[in-house]
Amino acid sequence: MKSSHAGHRERLRRKLFQLGAxxxxxxxxxxxxxxxxxxxxxxxxxxxDLLEKFGSIAGVFEADNDAVTSLKGIGNSSVTFxxxxxDLCRYYANSPVKSFFFKAQEDINKYxxxxxxxxSSESLAILSIxxxxxxxxxxxxxxxSLLPGKDAARSLTEFVLLNNLNKIIIGxxxxxxxLIPSSEDYAALRFLMDIFEPLNIAVYDxxxxxxxxxxxxxxxxxxxxxxxxxxx
Amino acid sequence: xxxxxxxxxxxxxxxYTDNGFDSLSEKEILMLILSFDVKTNLEETSDKLxxxxxxxxxxxxxxxxxxxxxxxxxxxxxALLKTIPQLSKKYHIExxxxxxxxxxxxxxxxFKNYFIGALVEQFVVACTNKKFQIKDCRxxxxxxxxxxxxxxxxxxxxxxxxxxxxxxIAHNHVSGDASPSYDDYxxxxxxxxxxxxxxxxxxxxxxxxxxxxxxxxxxxxxxxFKNVECPGYIIRKSE
Numbered sequence: 351m352k353s354s355h356a357g358h359r360e361r362l363r364r365k366l367f368q369l370g371a372x373x374x375x376x377x378x379x380x381x382x383x384x385x386x387x388x389x390x391x392x393x394x395x396x397x398x399d400l401l402e403k404f405g406s407i408a409g410v411f412e413a414d415n416d417a418v419t420s421l422k423g424i425g426n427s428s429v430t431f432x433x434x435x436x437d438l439c440r441y442y443a444n445s446p447v448k449s450f451f452f453k454a455q456e457d458i459n460k461y462x463x464x465x466x467x468x469x470s471s472e473s474l475a476i477l478s479i480x481x482x483x484x485x486x487x488x489x490x491x492x493x494x495s496l497l498p499g500k501d502a503a504r505s506l507t508e509f510v511l512l513n514n515l516n517k518i519i520i521g522x523x524x525x526x527x528x529l530i531p532s533s534e535d536y537a538a539l540r541f542l543m544d545i546f547e548p549l550n551i552a553v554y555d556x557x558x559x560x561x562x563x564x565x566x567x568x569x570x571x572x573x574x575x576x577x578x579x580x581x582x
Numbered sequence: 583x584x585x586x587x588x589x590x591x592x593x594x595x596x597x598y599t600d601n602g603f604d605s606l607s608e609k610e611i612l613m614l615i616l617s618f619d620v621k622t623n624l625e626e627t628s629d630k631l632x633x634x635x636x637x638x639x640x641x642x643x644x645x646x647x648x649x650x651x652x653x654x655x656x657x658x659x660x661a662l663l664k665t666i667p668q669l670s671k672k673y674h675i676e677x678x679x680x681x682x683x684x685x686x687x688x689x690x691x692x693f694k695n696y697f698i699g700a701l702v703e704q705f706v707v708a709c710t711n712k713k714f715q716i717k718d719c720r721x722x723x724x725x726x727x728x729x730x731x732x733x734x735x736x737x738x739x740x741x742x743x744x745x746x747x748x749x750x751i752a753h754n755h756v757s758g759d760a761s762p763s764y765d766d767y768x769x770x771x772x773x774x775x776x777x778x779x780x781x782x783x784x785x786x787x788x789x790x791x792x793x794x795x796x797x798x799x800x801x802x803x804x805x806x807f808k809n810v811e812c813p814g815y816i817i818r819k820s821e
Contacts, residue, residue, distance in 0.1 A: 363661045367646050371668030371699075379672070382665045385658055386618045407669060408676035430599060437603035438611065439670035443698050445639055447793040465633070480757040487635050487644070490652065512645060514701065 358394065359385060377401055380410065383435060387428045396423060411436035452483040459557060459564040461485075462521040466559050469523050477519040479554065496520075496538035503545050510551055517552040524558050529565040531558055531572075539567060583617075587624045591617040608638040619659040627653060642666050643701055667699025674698060683750055684714040685816035686786060686797035692716075693752040693788045694795055705732050705753045709746035714785075714815065718744050732769065734776045741782045748812075749777060752788040760791030762798060767805060770798060774807035785812050 362378060371379055377397045384393040399421055404410045410418075415429045452458045458477070465475055465488060474491040495502070510518075520542070522535065539556045546553055555568040567573065583591075594614045597605055606614070609632060613624040631653060635641045641649075642663050649655040649663065674695040683689045696706060696719070708719040722740060723732050741749045751773060753766075762770075766789065774784045784807040787798040799808055800817045 363657055366661055366664055371665050374668070376672065379665050379668050382661050383669065386662055389658075406676045407672045411673055412677070430595065434598060434603070434614065435666075435669065436673065438615075438666060439673045441603065441611070442639055442642060442666055442670045443674050443695075445637075450636065482757070484757060485636065486757070487640055489634070489648070512647075 376407060380407060387431045388423070391423060396421070411439070450485045452479065452485065455555075455566060455569060458519060458555065459559075459566060462519075462557055463559045463564055466521065466523040467561075470525075471523075472525055473523045475521040475523075476515070477521065478515045479517050479519060481517060481552075493522075496541065503541075506542070507545055507549070510546065510549075515551060517554055518546075519554050520556045522556070522558045524560040526561055529558055529560055529563055531565060531567060535567070536572065539572060583621075584623070587617065587622075590624055608632065612638055612641060615662065616655070616659060618662070619656045621656065622654065622659070627655075643699075671695065671698040681716060682714045683708065683710055683716060683785070684814060686800050686818060687816070689750055689752075689786055689788050690790075690795045690797060693750075694790050696752070697754040697790045700754050701756065703754060703756055705751070707737055707740050708750040708752070709741055709744035710748045710750065710785075712747050712814075714748065717746055734773055737773055738776050738780060738782070741777060742780060746782060748783055748785050750786050750788065751784065752790065755789060755791040757792060760789040760794045760796045762787075762789050762796065762801070762803075767798075767803060771806045774805075774810075778810070783807075783810060783812065785815055 362374075362382060365378075366374060366382060374382075377394070380400060381393045381397040384396055388396065400410045400418075401407075403417075403421065404413045411432065415426075415433075418424055418429050418432065419426065452461070461477075462475065466473070472493040474493060474495055476489045476491060478486040478489065480486065495506070520539075535556065535558060539553070542556075543553050555566055556572070557564050557566045559565075590613065594606070594610055594617070597610070598614065603611075609628050612628045612631060616622045616624055616627055631641045631644075632638075635644055644663075646660050646664055649660050650657070655663075678691060678695060680688055680692040680695075683692060692708075693706065697704065703725040704721045705723040705725075706719065706721050709717045711717060718740075720740065722736055725731060737749075737751065751770070766787070770784070770787045773787075777784055785799070787807075789796050789798070797817065798805060799812075799815070
């Protein structure tokens with residue numbers, strides 16, 4: 351592929367990643383989609399041709415297969431891909447909402463133990479939850495992410511804001527070490543709460559897990575110094 | 583791409599073309615998306631992603647740097663994932679082609695499509711003519727995952743510039759259902775009070791949640807804007 355096309359694709363992807371798809375024109379969104387089936391072709395022209403022929407993205411998605419393959423460069427596998435993308439778009443908008451709520455402390459402990467059972471090294475996990483204790487996502491972090499320090503404070507804050515976190519639970523994988531929280535754990539918890547509570551980001555719990563059990567610092571009174579009550 | 587993954591891709595494509603999209607599990611859909619990236623181990627990467635994000639939609643909405651740095655997704659696949667919400671939004675808006683908000687049902691469908699892909703709370707204003715035909719619709723404010731701050735002045739400014747007699751406002755609840763909060767009701771009353779002397783009538787306030795949506799005009803909660811009749815706007819009576 352000519353380097354001008356490669357440069358154009360790179361610029362378009364960068365625009366997408368920096369500004370979001372909302373800021374792209376319709377033909378640009380379609381072009382990005384078409385990169386996948388035409389790795390070496392000028393998809394800008396193709397995107398324009400498709401929109402001109404079928405009027406809109408919905409028109410392209412709903413077009414008859416024969417009408418699509420009549421365009422130069424589009425074969426059966428491209429049509430299959432376009433139909434797959436249409437079905438995926440329908441699914442994205444209409445899939446049943448999967449909600450998972452932590453109703454009790456035991457739910458959280460069990461969840462983290464299951465999660466860490468796949469891990470073979472010491473690691474951390476941040477559970478992003480809603481105020482109603484619905485689990486949004488589980489984010490792994492390296493084990494040394496919570497060592498207090500100015501750089502750590504800044505990068506953790508950036509991380510939380512970037513991921514739209516509002517309320518979190520920290521899990522720490524102790525592998526086969528006994529479930530006795532270290533001074534490092536208490537220091538890490540204090541460090542996090544000092545950064546996050548002024549930003550109204552709730553640190554709900556800090557739980558250490560090994561192969562056989564878990565230890566919740568909240569259940570053992572470690573949060574009694576918090577100025578906020580984020581009770582379950 | 584390994585021989586195993588090539589075979590898997592062919593099998594998944596065959597399953598899709600023979601039996602349709604509904605025959606695929608979320609893991610299989612994700613593997614098909616990833617199969618366009620020749621360096622990814624399909625099963626292992628799909629498993630890791632679903633374990634972290636719990637659903638296909640959450641993978642699609644995930645932070646792009648995490649997808650690339652933690653899961654090794656390449657730029658091309660990350661870009662494809664990131665276009666899905668916008669493609670979905672445009673597709674549904676264009677397919678439904680709702681031009682008139684003459685009923686609560688239409689308004690709910692219109693704004694449900696408008697908020698497809700929204701990951702933060704947004705506040706939207708739609709201006710219509712007396713026949714409820716949409717003249718302009720814009721996101722006026724964008725907030726975070728739990729709230730959005732609004733300026734009533736900007737809402738009034740938008741309505742006046744469009745010379746619209748009728749205005750609809752809408753916002754989304756990123757998590758939870760669409761039940762309006764007390765702040766939502768208060769804000770609605772304030773906006774109505776500001777608009778009415780300007781000759782602009784607030785027709786409805788639509789709230790779109792994750793799995794439900796409400797029209798405040800249809801709710802039984804007493805709100806000032808409901809005291810002003812809106813001839814021609816159809817609402818469903820609650821049983």
